[in-house]
Each structure stands twice: as structure tokens, then as C-alpha cells.
Amino acid sequence: MRVLPVRDDAVLVELADLDETLALVASLEADPVAGVVDVVPGARTLLVAFRPSAVSAEALARDVRSRPLDALAAREATLRRIPVRYDGEDLSAVAELLGVAADEVVRRHADAEYAVAFVGFAPGFAYLTGGDPLLDVPRRSSPRTRIPAGSVALAGTYSGVYPRESPGGWQLIGTTDLPMWDLARERPAFLEPGDRVRFDLVGTERASVSVAATATDSGENAAAKAREDDDVAGFVGLEVLKAGLQTTFQDLGRTGFTSMGVSASGALDPVSLRAADRLVGNDTTEATLEVVVGGLELRAHGPQVVAVTGAAVPLTLVRRDGSRRSAPLHTAIALDDGDELQLGMATAGVRAYLAVRGGFAEEPVLGSLATDALSAVGPAPVTAGRLLGVRPTVGAPSVMVESAPARALPRAGEETVLDVVLGPRTDWLSADAVSALTGQVWDVTPQSNRVGVRLAGTPIERERTDELPSEGCVAGALQIPPNGQPVLFLADHPLTGGYPVIGAVVADQVPLAGQLPVGSRVRFRVVGPFHEIGGPAEAADGGSDPRSDTNPEHDEPEQAGTDHR
Template sequence: MGDRRSTPRILPVGEHALLVELPDLAATLGFFDEVRAAALDGVIEAVPAARTVLVKYAPHAVSYADLAARLARLDAADGASSGGRLVEIPVHYDGADLADLAGLLGVSADELVRRHRGSEYRVAFGGFAPGFAYLSGGDPLLDVPRRATPRTRIPAGAVGLAGTFSGVYPRESPGGWQLIGHTDMVMWDLDRTPPATLQPGDRVRFLDAGPARAAVVRAAAPSDTVTPRRVVDHSGPALEVLRPGAQAVLQDEGRVGVAGLGVTGSGALDRPALHAANRLVGNGPGEAVIEFAQGGEVGAHGEVVVAVTGARAELRLTRRSGRVDMIAGPSPIALGNGERLAIVPDQGLRNYMAVRGGFDVPAVLGSRASDTMSGIGPAPLTMGSVLGVRTTNSVPLPPVGDPEPWPADRLPADVVELPVVLGPRDDWFTPHALDVLFTQPWQVTRHSNRVGLRLAGDVPLERAITAELPSEGVVPGAVQVPASGQPVLFLADHPVTGGYPVIAVLTTRALAVAGQLAPGAVIRFAPAGDSLTPRLVRTPTPLELS
């Protein structure tokens, strides 16, 4: 690598990651190459961004201190090497913003195209959508602002510019990049391995494909979702969703190692509840389950064994005779053909229903989790969705005994205190803001979902550094603070990168509790210190909530 060395700044990101801050994009790409080549023990994934590399690790395999010391010894010199796979992308230069951009830059449209084609780019990092890649290394002239008003619909294959980056939209989405053309190359296809055409570290050249023929009808990008089968003549056991509640989705432990593709991990919001439900029916801990929000009901096709964990709930089993039995707590429940099980939550938001053998649904990128932000994975379940059940892959059921108690330490009531680890960007906030973070109650607003909890407090968090933060990798549990000063607590379906500073990150135990918080719930943040377990505290006074 190059001769220039710089000492990276290393910052904590919760209990399972750290952020390495570099001086510029070139050093970041060089450092990312070094991390991949080093193959350090305990490192799960590295996520490059504009000036940082997020390194996720397994604490049982390597400590924060040891990993930070090893990373500090890596070379952070410029990463402008000629290595990496070369991908050539043919472009029809017919974008809606081409003429206006040429005028803004003081060149002809032909000259703008020549400069765009004349550079070799490198995939710097993934972006806001699966398969979207920020391409660096273009002509210095092509430094353009985003559109003042983003478009609500940009088609798949659109080629755009924003700042010093170039990029190709892998699927239809909103966006604010300046469009200069389009390509017929499919940039994201789940039937391929890997599904993204562009990978971090790849080199890219754009070719002039000439005018597009108007008669050509471009094929739609392959679907990212797998819709569970509706069973008409199913030969084996199945579960039918009779009532999905506020939301019903399939979830497991999520996806690992796909952030470089722009894909988040997703997975069950309450991981302990996922594991407990599977244990009760004899499955492996990571088997996919149905995650219900605010209750739901299923019906059995054939004979199945299920278990329900998570929010404290009343379970109503309706027999074929019409008799209704109440199930006291988490335990294996045998359902006969035509019998129904309803979940009526009492405390908490989400329940997890496992079925012995697991659901017969194909995995997408190594997981059966439904990512509600990107649409990857099984589609959300609706009334009438029927899921086949596998009849193998289970161990003997646990002995029948008293039902497991509902885990009260993870069920929200009154004010919930959530331990956090400060950083990585707590130094972007005033001392007063840090005091407010820990002393002020925060209420979960109705604009909350699996992507994150939007919080509201009387006093917004004031920033000491008001400059724009280049996008950098984020993790579940990150407490990100936008310009309004009202935090957003990221959950499992969060974006891979974010452009606002993260003041703190929840502990692992606290993250499971956050997944059970409904709109209107009140929380307090607490420094993790020696206690990483969330706890319930007193009910706030009217003055504190006013």
C-alpha cells in the first residue's frame, strides 16, 4: 500500500461493534481492504462508508480492547489501488437532468458524458437500498448537488450523480440524485449469487450504449419478496393466519454479512422470546417464527404443536367442539385440525409463535426474516395466509410441567429504563444534551415501526457540532439524533448507513425490551455501567410528562 500512514480514531458502537474513523475516503477504502485481508479473529463484518469503517465483532471471541489494538496497527494509507474486479456498465445517456447539469457545470452535454465515461470508479460503500453502491473516483468537475426536491419515483437502472459520487439505482425508489442516463443491466437479482452486481472494492467503467430504442420494453427487476403459499390442497400440516393483528411477519435471527450489499440484518425484535418459543416446541433457537404485533389468531390444518412467547398475553384455544380453553403461559400447545389459537396481549407489544418442525418457507439471503424496509424476504402475512409446516428438524419436546413464567423484566410497564453505551458520536453533543438524554423521560410516538422508535421529549438534544455528518454504518439499538433533536432508536429493519450522529447504543438486553415498546410507552436512558439489564422504574409524575 502507499507510504502515507495515519492513526485511525476508534470509537465504541454498543457491545458488538466499533467505528474506525479515517481522514478521507481514500484512506477509508485502503483500511477496508486491510481489514478484509487481515481476517481478524472474531470479526463478523466490516461496513465501509465515506470516512469510516464499522467493524462488527463477536464479544465472546475477541474483546473490544484487543480488537481495537489490532485495528490500530493496520495500514490506513490511500486505497487507490488497481486491484478489484472490473465491471463495465453500458449507459444510455438520456437522463432528465443531463442538459441542466451540463449548463450548471458550464460544459456541453457531450462533454459531461465524455467526462463521466472517462474515469474509472470504485465501489466505495453501499447505500440506502439493497444493491445501491456509491461510486467514487469520478472526474473532479462532476461535483453536483442533489436535487432540491427529490423525485418520488426513479426507475431501476437510472444512472445519477450526487456530490462527487456516481451511482445506479438497482430498483424503483424515491431519490434525489441528478439523473444523466439509464442502463439495461440488472443491478440486483436475488436469483444470483451474490445478488448485487457491484461489490465493495469493485472497479467500474461506464460505456456509451447509444440512444435507447423506444420500442424496447425493459423488464421489471426480479421481486425481492417471497409470498407464503395459500394452501388449497396441502398434503401436510399447515397454519393459517385468521387475524394478523397490527402486523404479522416471519422472523428468525436475521441475515449476517450482507450489509455490504445494502441489506440490513432484520430478524426478531425480541430475540430471547424467539429462542424461548423455539425451545418450547423442540426447534433449534434460530428457526423462523411468526412475530405478531398487538395479537392475532391462527387456525390449524392438520395436527401441529405451537408455542407463544414475548408479550404477556391471554391465549384462547378454540376446540373443534366450540369449547374455549385458556392457556396460562408459555408452554407447548397441541392444535388439532380445525382448532384455533388466539393471542390477546396484556402487557407488551409483540408475541412470537413457533411451530414444531418450522415453517416451510424458502430462505432469502440465508434467512427467512421479513425486512419491512427493503421488502426482502417473505411478504408480510395477511388474513388467509397459509404456511406449510415441516415435519422434521425437531428434537423431543421438553417434559410437560408448569408453564414457563412470563419474563417480567422484559415487559414494559410504567417507565422502562434502558441501559446504553455512549458513542460513537456523543462528542457531537453539548454537555447539557448528555444530561437531558439521561434525565428526561422520552415517549415512543405513533410514528414507530420495525425500522425504529421515534421518541419525543420536552427538551431536544442540542448538538455542539452542527456540520453535516457523512453517512456511516449503524447498528440495531443506535440512538440517532436528527436535526430536530428528537431521537430515533433504530430497531432490526434500520438502514445500513445513516447521516445523523448516533449519541448512544442500547445494550443487547435493552434492545429486546425496546422491541416490546408500543406507542405511548415512556423510557429513560441510563449509562450501562456495570449493569446491562433494563429495569422498570416508578411511574412518572404528570409534571414530568407535560
């Protein structure tokens, strides 16, 4: 067992195999460690997130090392059957790789019984083990940008079914019409850890689906649809005149659904979200509108109190009589019936947060109003013409402040410094990888989104070229794909990933990373050497690794702009 750093509030426990991983999960469920907030199993690892105020990484490492891992508790397993047409476009290539006929690949795949080992990548995406040992194939060297929902695929010794259209690098051997993820079902994920699975071979015609519910629109709730048909007369709330570039509902995220492959998601800048809620007197868990860049325009129906925080967007208040004036950020704004509020384009940061007193009267999806861009879980993005109901306030506001302090946010062309904890896969990269990470300034590219900030610079090279078994990831992780250009994961990142992570931005700076605009620049500063937590090397000499050079000449870089730590 090795315990590796992931972030200042998470570690990765590396184990011998999947059985040990599942045994450790069962042990932590039966006898929890105080301060552990979540666990995400991988192929042979367990990501453990914790509260540093309650338990240290070293104490956590000592605890997990003390636990027996030789007994996996027996569980009653439900058999789930999936009808499949073996018509995948990689079937012939897989057969050629394995040196057998395509019919033999089909026979071996359909004859085996599988078990759901863990769930990740996307809601409802289950990693299936127990297949025929012959069916061991590498991921595609060039991942596809679009894989249709229902694609049955292979990667390494795993089988899986893509629950929704998404990018991916697995080998496609078939398709099914059975939805793997459906919020209309009592159990949205068709497959969950511990289930047994069999694939039933069907003809080339569409497979017969034996599940009553069919795929839904992934969270666009019935209440929102009903309001679109309502007469505006009598409505109390906010009417969307212009939706801007992208406006979604966001709160602090959803917890307790990692077993279904559902990540927390939530506001990319929770600091600004909480500030907006305090300004209007809401509980700080209340949902707000997250507005990308700007362009949102709203009209009040009935008196409303709103506040906008986060990205520096100019605000214009248009009174019902047509008069206009500027309105302040980080301050509560009273709107009378018929008043309009317009958000201009951001000059610093990229995401603004608009809260309304009482909160939005939307129906939660899996207990939250967070809209997850990767998995399409949550309310639909806000569009022009939509009527956003507001709940009435009862009694005095819970917390209300006159103004919230503005934070210095990144600007296009300026440089932001982010502190990084090295690990867990720093040693999978070249000996000069850390110097390559810290010794240059990275550009934020237009391909960035809520899943991650895509960076461009001199590539970071890998030392190990073998496949990394899928393992849990955190927001702030710096994943290094084959092209060597880092992706800085944000709130909507997949739960598990198969590319090495060189390090992660410290937890309290992840909100700042969510405010990096396209065209801004980033420099990374390592806060300490890479080492196993509580391991022999650390005890002996600090665990120094050739890749742990923190590049002291860049510890205090000459700034081209502002240090936005």
C-alpha cells in the same frame, strides 16, 4: 486513526480516507482478529462488530492501530456498464449549483469511470467513487419520502443508483431500467465492492437492459405461491384465517451479505423467539411468526404443537366442536386437526412470537427466513388464506421446556429506562446534547416500525452542520436527524447512515427496545463518558468530553412506570 465506541460490542475506526478504509478491510480479511464477527466499511470509517467474550474493545483498538494502511492490494476489477437516461428532476438544480450547463453535467458524469467503494443503505446500493471532481454536490436539504427504483443520483463526491423505491436525500440526475438488486440472479447485487462502473448515455426512450434476469418480487418464494393454488385437502400445517396488523417470518437473521448491502434483520426480540422455539422443541435458530400487536388467527391441519411468547396477547383456543377456552402464553399448546388459535391485542409489549414444532416449511432467502421491511428481502408478509407448511419432526425434540418465564415488557403510558453507550458522533452535537438526551422522557410515536423507534421530545441540537460521510450503524443506535428527534434503530436499519449517532442502547437491551409500543415513554441512562478507545485522552485523564456528562441527577430517575431494563 481514531477508534470510537459504537455499542458495548462494536467500535468505529475512523481513518484518513477511503483508501485507508479499504486497506484495513483487506488486512482484517487476510489476518482476522479472533472474536470479530463483521465489518462494514464507510466513506472513511470501518464499523467493527465483535464478541466481548473473545476480545475487548481496547485490545481491538491496539490491533487495528498496529496495522499498516499504506498498501491497498490490487484486485482484478470487473467492468459493469449501466445504461442511463439523464432525465432526473434535480439535473437543472445540480447544474445551477455547479455553475455549468445541464449538458456539461451529463457529459462529465457519463465520461468518467467509477469504482464501487462500499455498499450500504439498502441491498444493492453501491457508493461509487472516481467521478469528475466538479460533480461535488450536497445532499438535498429536505430528503424525499419516495425515490423511484433505478434513480441515478449524486451526493458529495459519490454517485449511486437506488435499487428500489425508498426515501432518500441524494440529487437525482437520471434513471436506468437495469435492476441493481435481483434475487433471481446468481449474483443478486449488480454492483459489489471492487467493481468498475461506467454509465452509458441513452436516449429518452426506455434503456436497453442487457441482463437476462428482471426484478423479482423480492423474496416471495415459488413454494408459497404454489401452495396458494393447492387444495386444502391433504395439507398439513397452519392455515391463516386472519393475518393481524402485520405478521412476518423472522429468525435470528442472515449473516455474510454485508458486502451486498444486506443487513442481518431478524427478530426484533430474539429472546422471545428463542423461548418460543424451546417450548415446542425446536432448535433456537428456527423461524417463527413475528406478530405485531396481535390479531392473528390460525387453524391447524393435522395435529400441531405451538407456543406464543413475547408481547402479552390473550390467547383463545377454539376446538373443532366450537368450544372455546383461554390458552396460556409461554407454554406449549397442543392443537388437534381443525382447532383454531386466536391472538388478541397486546396489553404489554408489541411483538409476539409463534413457533410450531418442526418449523415452517418455507424456502430461505439468502439463507434465512427473516423478512427485512426496509430492503424487502425475505418471504412475503403473511396474509389471510395463506397455508403455512410445517416440517415433520424426526425423533425426539432437540430442546423442550414446560414453560418459559414471562418478562416485564413496556406498556403504553409507562416509562422504560434504557442504558446507552455514548458515541461515535457525540462530539458532533451541542455541548448539552447528552443532558438533553438523558434529562427528559421521550415519547414513542406512531411512525415507529421495524426500521426504528421514532421518538418525540425537546430536540437535540447539532454543533457541526457539515455533512457526515456515510458510515456503518448498529441496531440500538440513536441517530439524530436534522429535526433533532432521535431515531432508535432496530433490526431493519440501513447498514450505513449519514446523520450523527449520539450513542447506542447496550446490546442486551436492544430486544427490549423492539417491544416499545406506541404511546410508551423512554428515558436514557448513560453508562460512561464519551472518549476515544485507547487514545491519548483516555490514557491521560479518562477522555472526558464536555458532551460526556452522564447527568447524575437522572442516573436513578423517579419512575412514572416500571424500569424495564
